[in-house]
Ligand SMILES: Nc1nc2c(ncn2[C@@H]2O[C@H](COP(=O)(O)OP(=O)(O)OP(=O)(O)O)[C@@H](O)[C@H]2O)c(=O)[nH]1
């Protein structure tokens with residue numbers, strides 16, 4: 585150690601030893617480097633400090649990448665629904681109304697800074713809701729990219745008291761900016777290469793004056809493209825309709841399995857995409873079933889009562905199946 589180092593160098597060195605994060609360590613090391621006189625005697629020390637800084641910078645970058653990855657929210661339950669919209673429309677209030685979550689809710693915009701998660705019970709299943717920071721926020725691109733892309737359904741939340749059709753347009757535009765477009769059977773050419781997502785409109789604050797007129801306008805403008813559901817999150821109006829609307833929009837069905845001579849467990853359905861066949865159900869339940877299955881028996885849909893069906897039989901919500909191998 586060269587003897588002619590000033591006291592500030594040792595202060596910085598102390599800070600380096602006490603620092604907890606790579607960023608703080610880098611800051612201290614850079615101070616040490618700046619203070620240190622440059623001559624032959626300090627060459628090795630210089631090199632040492634530079635190597636340490638390079639290593640810590642790498643570490644800091646790795647950490648930043650991991651925290652970006654944390655915008656990805658692991659799906660739980662029967663499906664994941666992202667609540668997306670402009671500031672102050674009531675996304676967090678809605679999450680609080682239908683789940684056990686208690687997010688910050690306030691009468692000023694940009695209250696939500698990072699996503700809030702809650703599980704919404706619908707009949708015998710749980711659906712995951714993700715309340716997000718407003719689409720027009722500074723950091724929205726990062727989380728929108730991760731959450732909206734990963735979600736099974738995007739719920740566009742609008743405030744009925746404040747030009748809701750304009751809000752839908754702005755929200756769709758923000759989603760389009762990150763290459764997310766509504767699912768359609770015949771996507772327009774302009775959307776080729778973009779990611780299609782199922783969407784639904786939640787028209788909130790139906791308790792406020794003149795909301796009925798705005799709700800009608802929304803339905804007539806978007807009703808053929810998206811389901812439009814009017815609610816009041818704060819008053820709890822139309823919440824049951826919202827839950828079943830979300831379930832329907834997710835395009836999933838519940839199927840129960842049973843063993844011969846036993847009753848099915850109706851509290852624990854297998855979740856399948858709407859339109860799934862017996863073959864696909866078997867695959868989902870156990871990969872061995874698919875190749876070994878001889879036949880299946882179905883109860884449900886009003887039509888079947890213990891009837892044998894083929895592999896290509898299309899299942900309905902709440903069907904009970906018995907797979908025979
Ligand atoms: N009248 C009425 N007010 C509501 C309703 N839902 C939410 N609010 C109010 O609207 C304001 C905004 O609600 P939030 O849930 O914080 O809105 P947000 O969309 O999460 O807002 P950001 O986090 O900024 O994006 C609050 O003052 C709520 O009390 C509703 O159904 N009716």
Ligand SMILES: [Mg+2]
Nearest residue numbers: 675676695696
């Ligand atoms: Mg919020």
